[in-house]
Amino acid sequence: MAPFRTIRRFGVLAAALGVGALLAPLGTAAAQDDAGPRPARDGVAWDPASLTQVYAPEPGFYSYAPSVVRDGDTEWIWSCHNDQSRVIEDHIYLTKRVDGVVTETRSVLHASPAPAWDSFHTCDPSVVAGRFHYGGTRYSYAMFYLGNDVDASAHNQVGVAFATDPAGPWVKYPEPIVTSDRVDQWGAGQPTAVSLAGDSGRVLLAYTRGDTSTRAYASVVDLTHVERLRVGPPVLLPTDGLTGADGAADYLNGFDLALDRTGRNVVVVREQHPYPIDNPWWIGPSVQVARLSLTDLLAGTGTWQPLGDIDHDLTGFTRNHNAGLVRTWRGRLADARGVEVVFTSSCSSLPTVDDPDWSQATCDSLYSYDLWSITGRFTRSR
Template sequence: MKHRRSRHIGRGFLAIAATAFAVTAASLIGGPALADTGAPPVEWDASSIDEVYAPADGYYSYAPSVIREGATEWIWSCHNDDFRVIKDHIYLTKIVDGVVVDSRSVLQASPSPAWDSFHVCDPSVVAGRFSYQGTTYGLAMFYLGNDLDASAHNQVGVAFANRPEGPWVKLPDPVVTFDRTDQWGAGQPTAVSMPGKPGTVLLGYTQGDTSTRAFVVSVDLRAAESAKISEPRLLPTAGLTGTDGAPDYLNGFDLVYDKRGDRFLTVREQHPYPTDNPWWIGPSVQVAAIDADDLVKGRGVWTPAGDVDESLTGFPRNHNAGFARDWKGNLAAKDDVTVVFTKSCSSLPTVDDQDWSQATCDSLYSYDLWSIDGELRKRR
């Protein structure tokens, strides 16, 4: 799925969290980050492009949340469970030494009339210390859910587990709510553990109503039954560029924290959208960087770091991407960046096929996962 405030809103909590994040991050790297030189932070290695996971014919996989530890990767993705049936589950694909050893559905829609009774998609998994109904959990999965067979009325929920494969226990109500059933809603979450606050996460998400915007909140899940969610902060878009070089907006993004540079990187969908099939996804994703304190406070300017596009990968669509991260949402390797992106085919209409009904590109069922590595330039 591409594109209600919580019951307990903690005013001022995000500002406190921002200070804690900046102070703790500075202590982790031995002092404040120095000014950027303005050079692109990431240098891509085109020879590293590799297929990560290809679902069977009639199935799709996209929007990965990737955790890497040594030679093992856990990838949660948006995936269908029945042949050529568009109903989203969240799958976990486990990869060891580059080989897929397991792939299965680990989170499904709830029974109707629950808020997430049709699609569950767009996972973001992070480690911490979360308490719910007397049990302490080490993992939280934020996800998009809805109750319609449509790209509408999306909201963001959370589930807990102590193992990557689950069982995952859902909080019954969404943590980011959206009331209208005729608009896209809130979704595409991305979560990072707050340093020094193992029960609190920084949560970014997309909201689509009369326009498309990105927000960030802090979510305190030390007692998840009474979760404390801060007021949303609108994320900046200054510095982001589209495929045409023009200023761009922010949606469909993942975040990772670079401790050494005390900054966040985002990988996000670029615009404008193309005119050929599929026209609802961008042709490329862009990596950009911003100071951690600026992101948390909803200010500042992004520094573009490089695009993952057809000229680099050879694919006409490179979309719905995520970073390889550690369990807390930091870079998996301190000087390297790995982006796991979704590949898709594309096709043009013909005079006799204006609605693409005969198109050779069966775009949704061409969605599979690929990766590319880059070297992260150190800040002086």
């Protein structure tokens, strides 16, 4: 779920990365100011007191775009992460938490040797359980991910890797399963997947495509026998009902999806627009949780029901972006009565997109990316 401009060459931004201070823990203060659940008429009552830092990388490192599974007292969190201090070259890291304590964090998927399609960045993981037969082995887990082969925000494509254990190792399928031919356009990425048919290899895969416009698609993918994988025709996902941070109609990108416990509805957490004009202007200020019936999503019809926003007023952070839903291994919401969101925070400062004088910067924005969580309960309007 990396921002639409990710993966990117930072250009003039690189000059600012060494001048800022890391974000103060504003979220904690925000939570203490309001101890009770925030009433919501739109479907989720957020509990500010639940705001918790999930993972803070070491200085010089970033973590964002999490795929999160809760299994009992254990949380499995895969995220987009650099592997060398202050080097912007994305790996996929696994951060494992037990009883709320980080027990390990390490790279589990990285670029392939050139000239492979994913020879520069690997990012935007989405992990789901199923039954996947590949190369004579039956795998229990699939990881969909974004990869590219250039040091730029371009030529992104979607691939998949498999493992018998969620800790890895992960075995890549050698070719992308959602392709993009143009090397001068953003391409296809930000995948998110859920299991459709119990203990099988059929999954619903959704993703962002960016070329002449930004839009989202979903396909049914059958990975039961990977050598004979079938990717169904892409369905353009609707945007009716989605609202931006300004209250206006919005488009869909940078999202994670899950099925609710009934299996009849899809819940998404998605980046809101418009993007701010100050640093960092390539990520959204807030994310929105919304719901749509699975039938409508598969048909590319229907109207989303916004359920709640995660924004500065709720968290104290000026950027709340690149979020993931806490799910089960099959891609259903982990909490039957509500939703938990793991999102990325960031500081912000001058310069602005219209006046990029990096001498004004006090925010080392990329290296302030860390992971926080917040929970909410579903509500019903009277």
